[in-house]
Amino acid sequence: MSVSPDTNHGARTAAAVEFDGTWYRLRAASVSELLLDPQWRDRATTAAGRTEPLPHPEFATVVPSPGKIFCCGLNYSEHIRETGRAIPEYPTLFAKFADTLCGPEADILLTGDSTRVDWEAELAVVIGATIYRGDEAEASRAIAGYTVANDVSMRDWQHRTLQWLQGKAFDASTPLGPVLVTADAVDPAAGLDITCQVNGVTVQHGNTATLVFSAAALVSYISQFSTLRPGDVVLTGTPGGVGMAMQPPQFLTEGDVLTTTIEGIGTMTNRIRIAEPARV
Amino acid sequence: MSVSPDTNHGARTAAAVEFDGTWYRLRAASVSELLLDPQWRDRATTAAGRTEPLPHPEFATVVPSPGKIFCCGLNYSEHIRETGRAIPEYPTLFAKFADTLCGPEADILLTGDSTRVDWEAELAVVIGATIYRGDEAEASRAIAGYTVANDVSMRDWQHRTLQWLQGKAFDASTPLGPVLVTADAVDPAAGLDITCQVNGVTVQHGNTATLVFSAAALVSYISQFSTLRPGDVVLTGTPGGVGMAMQPPQFLTEGDVLTTTIEGIGTMTNRIRIAEPARV
Structure with a gap:
């Protein structure tokens, strides 16, 4: 599984997941935010976690806010x-x-x-x-x-x-x-x-x-x-x-x-x- | 002026300011949070910013969450x-x-x-x-x-x-x-x-x-x-x-x-x- 933020939403980013060659937006503003949820794997891999497809994702810093x-x-x-x-x-x-x-x-x-x-x-x-x-x-x-x-x-x-x-x-x-x-x-x-x-x-x-x-x-x-x-x-x-x-x-x-x-x-x-x- | 967090509120901290020998609680959970407000000096030094006195403050890490x-x-x-x-x-x-x-x-x-x-x-x-x-x-x-x-x-x-x-x-x-x-x-x-x-x-x-x-x-x-x-x-x-x-x-x-x-x-x-x- 590949997850990534994209910048395809105006100035904001969203976490996204690649599935069968298509990127889907996830309900998190970044991969950093996604990973804070202990259930992040489930959120990223189940159809319920994915929202609309992103036909032309642009990729931002993959985890933008590490504490260390x-x-x-x-x-x-x-x-x-x-x-x-x-x-x-x-x-x-x-x-x-x-x-x-x-x-x-x-x-x-x-x-x-x-x-x-x-x-x-x-x-x-x-x-x-x-x-x-x-x-x-x-x-x-x-x-x-x-x-x-x-x-x-x-x-x-x-x-x-x-x-x-x-x-x-x-x-x-x-x-x-x-x-x-x-x-x-x-x-x-x-x-x-x-x-x-x-x-x-x-x-x-x-x-x-x-x-x-x-x-x-x-x-x-x-x-x-x-x-x-x-x-x-x-x-x-x-x-x-x-x-x-x-x-x-x-x-x-x-x-x-x-x-x-x-x-x-x-x-x-x-x-x-x-x-x-x-x-x- | 001295400002500091104190831990006198259960497990939580609050920013506090010393004024005429007494510590007063400020409306911020920490000095780190207080400093994010460009008006932090005013908040700390005006009577309007101070809430109740803290007779026995305990001092926590003075800025708990520096990014650097x-x-x-x-x-x-x-x-x-x-x-x-x-x-x-x-x-x-x-x-x-x-x-x-x-x-x-x-x-x-x-x-x-x-x-x-x-x-x-x-x-x-x-x-x-x-x-x-x-x-x-x-x-x-x-x-x-x-x-x-x-x-x-x-x-x-x-x-x-x-x-x-x-x-x-x-x-x-x-x-x-x-x-x-x-x-x-x-x-x-x-x-x-x-x-x-x-x-x-x-x-x-x-x-x-x-x-x-x-x-x-x-x-x-x-x-x-x-x-x-x-x-x-x-x-x-x-x-x-x-x-x-x-x-x-x-x-x-x-x-x-x-x-x-x-x-x-x-x-x-x-x-x-x-x-x-x-x-x-």
Whole structure:
């Protein structure tokens, strides 16, 4: 099952579900709101939950209002090996905010004078049930499903200090979508191709089977210290091929088109726009 | 003016204001809710906004639901000098979540098998108006006021990886309160003593006049990439005297009482409790 918000209702959004190739509006303003209902699966999968069909849905940020977004750093074994590092014992975690997200077709409007804007295609996990101090089996059950993210990173800001947050939390810089594919319909551990293209040229190509910390392992680990709730998001890290590691380094500039795809989930297409200079 | 939530209404909280030594209930469930009203100052300061007096207020987390909590690392010049480092060009920033906060009199119940639980007394800034890409003058006007925080840190988790978040974001580990003193009533740049005591022994003693990045400078800097909104919180860093820097290092254990005070704002008293072991 795939669920997604659409923006086909004026300025408002609605949650929607795809069924036999057609999208249907659900009675919730967003997937975030839908997931707050413990009966969200039933609401999305029964004919009674669906309202009118949406012939031309536009896709908004798949979960617009997570209370928590955890992101994992280096997490693809192929990429770790190519950098010569050891497989880590613990996941490297940092945060984003709800305001950091944007839609899967949105322009990414960048402020802050960054000249080192980089891409990071990532599998994103969406939480469907509250979990605190759960083991991996409980974590698996707490996962609503999966979507696509691009952890667009301002490397200059990221490396101004030892803590990455300021290069990772620019408003509306992390596209998330286009749809949430529920955990019964897709299994990242079995291996999903993940790719990132810049202006049609493939720059990243990995597979989720090589994640060091699986989706369930990350959710369980985080839940040891922090409660995860419906609509929260965990980004699972990016495979090799980021721009700063290229020789010479390559970064995104005005007008570049970023295409992020995960097999069995979908594709996001985002254009980079550079805003006027920062004021301080 | 001081405003604060109190828990004197059964399980619910209410915003309250102190006036001539008496606390009065306001028509808002929390200070977070109060600050969403652009007229919050009028509501808090006019007799029409105040309802019944509260003879025995209990103080809850002063803003319970910030959408963003930014924290600044090393930010006291005396402390930086004693570590032999250079004054930084940019603030080191990391995040917490609303769930990370707890009340100024709450027990701090720690999970996760940490054996290196440390203290960090901090001045906290509460945002009172939306700001995006503002200069320092605009940032000053966007500050509702100040409160006290203790950025209780699990040093073992903090240093498992290069990113500090996992040692800084344990649920209900960061007390915030007891009151919000509005910016017209207190000026950290003029110098406020800040102290931390463990079981009555002073372990940290600094002064907010020695902050490298002032409250307004931090708010302006963060706003260059991230919108700050009413009720958001910025923690400004801790002075010297943390436990991990002692010879030998000293950490908090079951039953320890942590007392955090900022001159002109107030005192928080929190008891440390250690929960059962982690499950993974």
